[in-house]
Amino acid sequence: MDQPIIKICGVKTPEILEHVIVEGADMVGFVHFAKSPRHIPFAEISKRVAQAGDRIETVILLVDPDNDTLAAAVETGAGWLQLHGSEPKGRVADIRERSGLKIIKALPIGDKNDVRQVPAYRPVSDRLILDARPPKDATRPGGLGTAFDWSLLETLDPSVRFMLSAGLNIDNVARAVETLNPFGLDVSSGVEREKGVKDAGLITRFIAQARAAAQ
Numbered sequence: 001m002d003q004p005i006i007k008i009c010g011v012k013t014p015e016i017l018e019h020v021i022v023e024g025a026d027m028v029g030f031v032h033f034a035k036s037p038r039h040i041p042f043a044e045i046s047k048r049v050a051q052a053g054d055r056i057e058t059v060i061l062l063v064d065p066d067n068d069t070l071a072a073a074v075e076t077g078a079g080w081l082q083l084h085g086s087e088p089k090g091r092v093a094d095i096r097e098r099s100g101l102k103i104i105k106a107l108p109i110g111d112k113n114d115v116r117q118v119p120a121y122r123p124v125s126d127r128l129i130l131d132a133r134p135p136k137d138a139t140r141p142g143g144l145g146t147a148f149d150w151s152l153l154e155t156l157d158p159s160v161r162f163m164l165s166a167g168l169n170i171d172n173v174a175r176a177v178e179t180l181n182p183f184g185l186d187v188s189s190g191v192e193r194e195k196g197v198k199d200a201g202l203i204t205r206f207i208a209q210a211r212a213a214a215q
Contacts, residue, residue: 001177001181002183004182004210005027006024006026007026007059009059010038010189010196011029012030012044012198013198014051016198016200019200021056023203024211025203025207026184027059028057028058030058030060030061030078032045032073036196045060045076049076058078059078059082061084062082064086065095073099078101079101079102081099081102081103081104082103082105083105084106084131089124093124096124103125104126104127105127107121107128107131108132109130109133109148109153110132114133115152118160127161127183128163129184130163130166131165132147132165132166132167147166147168150179162182162183163182163185164176165185165188169202169206170206173185173206173210174213175213
């Protein structure tokens with residue numbers, strides 16, 4: 001079994017960024033979305049990207065960004081954009097072309113119909129994240145800490161490589177790796193001691209358990 005790509009999302013402080021790098025994560029995500037408890041301004045993201053250098057792949061999470069927001073994100077120097085809104089395929093392709101950056105598209109999974117939509121985004125994205133479909137009254141599209149029914153993915157085209165998100169934590173990450181053998185793992189609230197506050201110990205344990213499960 002291949003080792004999964006591990007992405008720690010919603011990092012805000014230089015200390016946690018340094019810890020994520022030292023512990024061997026592959027990607028780090030910075031959230032620019034005002035409704036999120038993990039939101040940080042582009043000026044801060046620029047500092048974190050500079051701190052990271054070439055030691056880890058840097059990702060900015062945006063939600064249905066307009067072109068001005070897109071341009072500001074590109075200015076930070078991050079290597080990837082994660083689109084976490086309801087961006088249609090055409091807009092994802094447009095953002096990829098405008099930005100010149102690699103694109104992760106997050107797709108909500110709530111039923112079999114959602115699973116059927118996933119392959120359509122392969123041509124316009126460099127990576128795909130499968131997240132839980134949020135409840136109708138949710139104020140933000142992800143980072144809600146709840147898992148979806150993994151058995152829904154039994155109908156997914158096995159050639160589709162995906163990163164698994166939604167509700168991952170130290171208690172279920174090994175089972176996720178062993179059951180689904182995902183290309184990657186994307187964790188945010190599952191390594192926090194309180195909403196929006198990352199816990200270094202939980203990050204260490206999450207990465208260790210994910211790596212061990214793939215041995």
